[in-house]
Amino acid sequence: MDGEAFDGVHVVELAQWVFVPVAGALLADWGADVIRVERPEGDPYRNLATQGIGTDSSGVNLSVALANRGKRSIALDLHTEEGRALLDRLLESADVFLTNFRPAALRKLGLDAEELTRRFPTLIYARGHGFGVRGPGADRPGYDSSAFWAQGGLAHILTPPEREYPISQRGAMGDRNGAMALAFGIAAALLRRQRTGTGTVVDVSLLATAMWTLSSDVLSALAGNTPRASSGRGGAVNPLVGTYRTGDGRHIQLVFLEPDRYWASFCHLIDRRDLVDDPRYIDLAARRENLQSCVAELESEFAKRTLREWEDLLSALDAPWAPVRTVEELLDDPQVVANDYIGTVDTEDGHSYSLPTGPVQLAQRPPALRRAPQHGEHTEEVLLELGCSWDRISELKDAGVIP
Helix, strand or coil, X not given: CCCCCCCCCEEEEXXXXXXXXXXXXXXXHCCCEEEEEECCCCCHHHHCCCCCCCCCCCCCCHHHHHHHCCCEEEECCCCCHHHHHHHHHHHHCCCEEEECCCHHHHHHCCCCHHHHHXXXXXXXXXXXXXXXXXXXXXXXXCCHHHHHHHCCCHHHHHCCCCCCCCCCCCCCHHHHHHHHHHHHHHHHHHHHHHHHCCCCEEEEEHHHHHHXXXXXXXXXXXXXXXXXXXXXXXCXXXXXXXXXXXXXXXXXXXXXXXXXXHHHHHHHHXXXXXXXXXXXXXXXXXXXXXXXXXXXXXHHHHCCCCHHHHHHHHCCCCCCEEECCCHHHHCCCHHHHHCCCEEEEECCCCCEEEEECCCCCECCECCCCCCCCCCCXXXXXXXXXXXXXXXHHHHHHHCCCCC
16 A cells, blocks of 8 residues: 555565564555565465364465465475575565574575675564574474463463463464564664664564563562462452452453552442441551452452443443453454454455454554465566566476476
8 A cells, every 4th residue: 555654665575374474464564565485385374274263264264364464475496496596586676584484494595694684785684483593492493382382481470370281372372472573673673774774683582572471570580589370369469450250250350550549439339438448448558468358348249240230330430440351252342343453354256354453553543454365376476577577487387496
């Protein structure tokens, strides 16, 4: 689209699965021309069946659609001399090279950071990896369930101590968070290049993403403490911060971080004025000293009303709280609808499907979503742009360089 933030930015993406491809999709959302280079047999993510949204879906592969929307796809065999030469021609006009191949594989192809930044001094070389590019784990394969969730500490800190095994993460949680960081790093590098005229290397690892996500716990550990999982119930320290169960088995999350500011108003709201003057609960210090009895009082109150009744009641209080929503409920949440957090992708055959638009909006609007490409869909189109003739394209097909 004309006037988008990354209009005129050319990205060559040599990546697979989720983490780095999602970063490419975010750049494409805002106007970048992202050419996705896939091997002749395609990205293995295209064949993943998961949660009824991958190859096990009855319609569009939504997993692939989210990770690759707005891009063009070219299929190349980079293990051939002709394939590597075509990639070099793409890189000659590229602003960004985006990859999640491991260092050893990139060196074997002559695509390591040292080589490409030497040959293309203005190129932004952006790489996503599992564990960082230095140290003994630099060449280890890393998915978000291993590098982000397990080694990154989230599985441990989010698992209740009574469980025998750590809880599992949700699909691609670390990948999509890491992708946001990588897209931000690329934007920063492009701004730096505008000022200095030189490219740079951008690095984001899933391990670092996990540590950033868990910054509060990391800070606690740095201070010599032992971070522990919370039960999730109300009032671990402050009775007005935590989750309370409603009469119909749902939950409300209170986040009254300034409890003395809200205590009297909250007690009046629930018609428990007696609690306001009770010396056991007169201020935060007293409520902390009598934590269990205070939490018990609130648990008893929350059990008297349904979730809907609590939503109606708490809407009159100018304080931070929220219902614990199911994911299905999110689809019709008034705030989700009003802010266009779910968008529609229209396809050429008249069909459409929905995807999350992403957390970033520019000019008070989300990006206009475009469909993901089929495997190698734009191979001929891109080769023609590189100056290849139809005869040359036929030769490349006969040689197996392109499918």
